[in-house]
Every structure is written in structure tokens, then in C-alpha cells.
Amino acid sequence: MEHTDNVRTAPQQSMSGATRGGSGTSGGNGGTGGRTGDGSRPGLVPSDGGPTAPQVSLNGATAGPAAGAGGGRSDSFTTQSMRRDSVTPRPAAAPPGTAPDWPPPSVGSSPVQPTNPDMCVWCPGRVSDGYCEKCGFLQPTGRDHVEVRTRAAVGVSDRGLRHRRNEDAMAIRVIAADDARAPGTVCAVVCDGVSSSPRSDEASRVTAETGATVLAEQIRRGADPREATGVAMTRAAEAVAGIAESLDSAPACTFVSAVVDPAAGTVTVGWVGDSRAYWLSGGPESSASTLLTRDDSWSEAMVQMGALSRDEAMRSANAHALIAWMGADSGEIDAHISTVTPTGPGTVLLCSDGLWNYYPEAESLTDAVPGAGTRPHEAARTYVSLALRAGGKDNITAVLIPVPGAQGGLRAEQD
């Protein structure tokens, strides 16, 4: 798959702490990157102009990108971590063995509920003998295929065709429409278990659940989405570090979150690793489709350093090697956080590489499922279906959050 270098408005954060808090490429940045000719079309830029402050430095130590260790498994679609020999990682704040301490979400946020086992995952039919009495499909077990449906957001996660289990996880919380502080705000997290680490399915589940719960909690308390994201990522990282038995056996996963605030019209994303957030444009009047994250991967680092072209980097055996993840062995993590204010309707897509490997470009993702925002459930299924048809080499997760864009005439904040 061709991967032209068009990370248009990627919220520019360095891989290491080197540029942390720095280089305020503001307004002008939004216009770069070869957006399709329409000059009148509003760009999408970080609303505060500053790239990704606040940084959450979980461990305080600075780690350079890619100390080259670890490496190339033959399945280039497998997420794997690169261990950093130079840094002695320490477990994060929570001591090993301590269960993550997150309270069940209170009223107003709808926790992830696996579908009723008596009802079909695919249609409104009842299940008997393991098959749906209506559509006939064999019902998936455990996490083989999970769908989360809320009014404001939809997630579909699938084991794919090559992996034994689904090590992706997702969690969605929707703040109640009558909430005093953040009515209707959607918080969602997608995590992809690092397959070279133990119990990565557990890692992704704990991390996603903790992340989404803390996000919702913070938002309901009136925290700013960026602040909430920082806290949630810290707590999520602590939670996954907490399930490690030792540093040599540390479950790990990626993290990407989104907080969509319908009142303010902002989309705040946070990430570590190579799970992605995209803005999928809902029409010619809306902000153009774009990737909102920049992978913490070896290939991305090579491209950023100018060492390799994107094509060369993607062909490498290390293409999918991670240079940052959440886990007890992760060392210091830069939590990237970025906020954009899209104009017009569209959809925020959080996904694991099981999907974006086949559709790396924001444009191709948008074109693959037209009108994703109007029928998000169908669209999420379609994304999973497309990835399966393309080979389904990895676990696939897609969370869609439609952004109506009608409220208050959203626009890109240019400064």
C-alpha cells in the first residue's frame, strides 16, 4: 500500500522529550501538507496553536527514539515493542500487583457493555445453539468480535483472520446530555496489545477501561479535555504497569483516546504508540480529512529524521516496531496530546493498525466508507469488514464518534 507522506496536520510532537513544549508551529502549519487544491476549505489545526502541550512525562527520564534493539519479526503487521537497553525502565507509580483503582462510572456515562449473550451480535435476532435464529451467523465468543453501540459513538473490534485472540480493546463513555459541565461529551479509548509482551489482551483491556473511565470522571468534574487526557493517560499507564509481574514480564499496549466536546466543538486526542486518530471529513464544507496522530514507531521516527522515505521505512522489517508504549517496561513516556476544532460535520475515528495498515491515508479511509458519520454503526462494521477482506492480518478495532458540526458554526481556530 502506498503511503505518501502527508501527515498534514499531525499535531507535531517529537518522539522524545527534546522538543517538548517547544516549537509552536501555529496557524500556518494547518495549511501545509498538500491539501487538495480548494483554498477556501478550512484547515484543521490545533486549537491552541501550541502543538501538544501538556506533555505527560510519566517517568521523568528522557528516552531517545529507537535504540535499535528488538526488532523484526517476519509478520510486519505485528505490533511489537523495541526494548530500550539504554534506559533502565522502572515501573510506574503503581506498584506491581496493585489493581487499578478506578471506580465504576456513575450516572451519565455509559460503560462498555458486551452485548447480551442471548442476542445476536450482528442483528436483532435471538441466539440458540450458538447461531443467530435470524441471520444465522455463528456468535463470536469472548473478544473475537465485540461491538459497542451508544447513541454518540460506536466501536467494533474483531480478532481478524490471523491472530489467535483479539488483543485490541476499546472503551467508550458518554457524558449525560443533562450533565451540568460537559453535556454529551464523548470519551473513547482504543488500545492495541503489544503482541511480543505477555498478557497483552489484559493490558489493552485494563488500559482502555481505565483510560475511558478516568477521562469521563475528569470531564464530569469540569476538567479541560487536555488536562483530562493527561490525567487519564497517566492513570492508564499506571494501571497497565500495575499488572506486570516483573519488568521482564510486563504486559504492554498502545493507547489512543479522543474527547469530543460537542459544545465547544473540540476534538482532543491523546496517544502513545501507533494506534491512530483520524478526522474524517463529512463533506466539502467541513475540514479536510486528516490524520490527527503521529505514530510512535520506528518507521515514523526514521521518516521524521529524514533517514528514510516513508516507502523505505514501511518496507523495513522494523516498520511496525514501536518506540513507545504503555507498560511497566516502557520507561519514560511522552504522552502526546492535541486538540483540534474541526469545521463542519465529520467523524473522529480511533483505530488500531489492523485497520490503518490497509488504509493509511485519511482520504482513503474517508472514501472507503462514505457518510460514516450518518450511520456510524454500519460504518464501523464496514471498516472492520474491509480490513478482513484485505487480509485481516491483525486485530482490527474502529471506534467512530460522529461530530455533527452544526452547532455554533464550528471553525478552525487559527491562533
Place this chain on the structure above:
Amino acid sequence: MHKGVSVPNRTDRSAEPEFRIDVDQNRFLPIGGREVHAVVSVTSRSPVLVGSSVRASEVIIVDTSGSMYGEKLDEAKRAARAAVEALREGVRFAVVSGGSKARMAFPEGERRFAECDDTTRAAALEAIGRMRADGGTRMGTWLELAGELFATVDEGIKHAILLTDGQNNELTEEFEHALRKVTGRFVCDCRGVGTDWKVEELRRIDSALLGGGPGIIADPADLVADFRAMAQASMGKAVADVVLRLWTPQNSVVRYVKQVSPTVRDLTHRSVERAPQAGDYPTGSWGTENRDYHVCVEVPTGDPGRQLRAGWVRVVLPGAGGAEDQVLASGNILAEWTADEARATEINPRVAHYTGQVELAQAIQDGLAARRDGDGGTATTRLGRAVALAEETGNQETARLLRKVVDVIDPVTGTVRLKTSVDKVDEMTLDTNSTRTVRTRPENGPGTDDAPGPG
């Protein structure tokens, strides 16, 4: 493949009587594939019958039209007697004498059944001796009389034997009307004696009344053994009105349901919907026996890796008068989409075999019809195709019969020459037996469900 609920493709349910379903298929479909084929084998093992433990009624219909006069009627009488002698104590029975009208030969002049014991049996044998040949051949009226008799009985095995030697003199419309009236009321096995009857007519009756396939008795002297065998087989039936219930997924279409063994019978348009998303296909009565069905369902396409129950086949005894249906056996026809072309294109051997046998039957019937119509070209092509198929599917009996109608130049390519003179008996035997198939055994060992999956 992934761990999880394993739903077997073969299911055993022990009930009384015992039925069993085996499904043979290649469940893998290419991406975008929609057509699912399976051979569904239904085996029944009836409990041993003692005395009148099974309620059964039997009507023996003997053609007594003018053309039967002489040796044929004498043999027919002997055959009817043999059938009566084979009846179990307690079975309700009657003998119908068929001419331009249907007459009760026994109980004489009364439209009712007699219960079989020494006295009634003796009386019946006497009454059969009094049958006379005269009048025409109106099979529809004979069947209607049988239908009336069976209507007086609530339940149990309802079986008729029909013997004729000539063409039906009824208008097609009347015949069809009569057939519609009696369809589903009882099971009828038909026999043609001599060569003046029409294979198509008996095949039509057989198909409507779910017989075991029409038979030709070339030599009237063979009638006795044949009738005795039919009556005995009927006495061996333990369950009547068994249906094959085929559930299919929403938005799918049943392309066909065909019995393919022991004979070819298309049941596609015989289904009745009595359960949601399911069609009940009539199969008549069952003794200890085995029948195979070729089922083809067109399903909505699914994503790779997804498994679909493309068909849920159950042997059902419909509950009469509001009683619950009794499910005697069930099995799954599955579909799973894969990008693995080799896997998706593999054809299950049993599906291939019966596809060939069904085509063979059709080729014979087409070829013989063309031959009768003087269309030598079509006859040569179709019968040649039949020769090749018989060779390919190892149907030796049919291959033998074909060689009496055509000179085979190359059996593999199906190159044949029509024989200039063909014995009528040979042609009719080939035609009559065209729907008889050679059975293949279900694959033993691991079921089709056990194929290892990717990953």
C-alpha cells in the same frame, strides 16, 4: 481455528424412532460467494415392530381395464393375493378394482377398510379372484377412492400399491385435479406391467405421492414377488408424514431441495412454512432406511472468517391437532468465507456425485424423449452424455441399460450411436429406472466441521 462454541455438523438425537442426520459439504466459500451446497443424509432405524404396534392402512389398486384381460389379470390377481398375504394382523386394508371407475373389490361394494385377520384375509383373497377385466383406465378416480378410504383413518402409515398396464384415459386436467386432491394424503408405489403404459404418468403419481420410484414389471410372472416385497416394505414403515424442515438465514433463498437417493425427486416446490424462516419438505413414511438430499441455499455474503449456519436441517414429525412438533434429528449446513481459493473451490465428493446422478437422470429422460420425437441429434447427444455420466459416477446398472439403447463407441467422452431397433421393454426400463441413483456413503471419520482453520 479459534476456540469457542463448537457446534457439530452432525447431530444425534435419540428418540423413538431413531433418526440421524449427516451433512457432507465443503463449507468454504470464496469471498463474495453465496451458493452453499450440501448432501444431507437421513437415516432412520425404526424400532422393531410387533403385531399392530404401528397403525397402518393399505390399499391395493389393481388395473382391471379391458386390456388386462387374460394372463396379465391372472398374474395381477396372484400379485394382489401375495400382497394381502403379506399384511400384518390388525392392519386396515382394502382392494380397489380400477377401470373406468374405481370399485371396491374388497370389502366388496363398501367404502371402508377391513381389519386384517384370518377371516378377512380369506375373504379378500376370494374377492380378488372375482375381479373381471373391462372398461377403461382412469387412474385419477382410483386414487381419489383410495384418498376417500384413507380419509377415514386418523393416523399411522397410509400406503397404496397401484398396478396398471395401460395409458391413462383421463383428461390431463382431471388427472392433475385428482392428484392435487390426494397429494400428501398417502404414499403410493406404482408398477407398470407390460409396455403399453406411460412412464411419465406413473412418475407423476410417484412424485406427487412420494413413492419409492415407479417400477416396470416386464414379465407378469414377476408381479407376485414384487407385490409381496412392496407390501412387506410398507409393513416395515414405522413413521408416517415425516418432514424435512429446512431453516435458512434471513435474506437467503432455497435454490433447491432434491431427494437424490434412492431416487431423484425434486422437493423444492413442495415446502410449507410451518416454522419461522423454515420450509417443511414432505418425505412420506419411513422404515429402517436411508435417503440422501441435495440442498442448495443462496445466502447473503459474509466477511472472511465468519461462520454462517446456512441451513439448519431437522427431521420433524409435525404434531397433529395442536400437538407440539417432534424434532427427531438435526444437522447444520455451514458456510465460511475464505480468501484461500483452493479451499473455496474444492467440491465435496458426495455433492459432485449426486450432481452427476441428477444430471444423468435428466440426460436419459431428455434423450429418450428426443428419440421418441424423432430428433436423432438431440437423442444422440443427451444419451451420449448419459453414458459418460454413468461411467463417471459408476452407475453400472444404468450403463448396462443404456447399452441396450445405444451403441457405445467411447464411454468416457460419451460418443454413441443410436441403435436402430430397440426393444420397447429396454427403453421403458431405462426410462423408469433413470431416477434410481447409486448411493455414496457419507464420509466417515472427522466431520466436515473439523477442517483446521487458519492461524
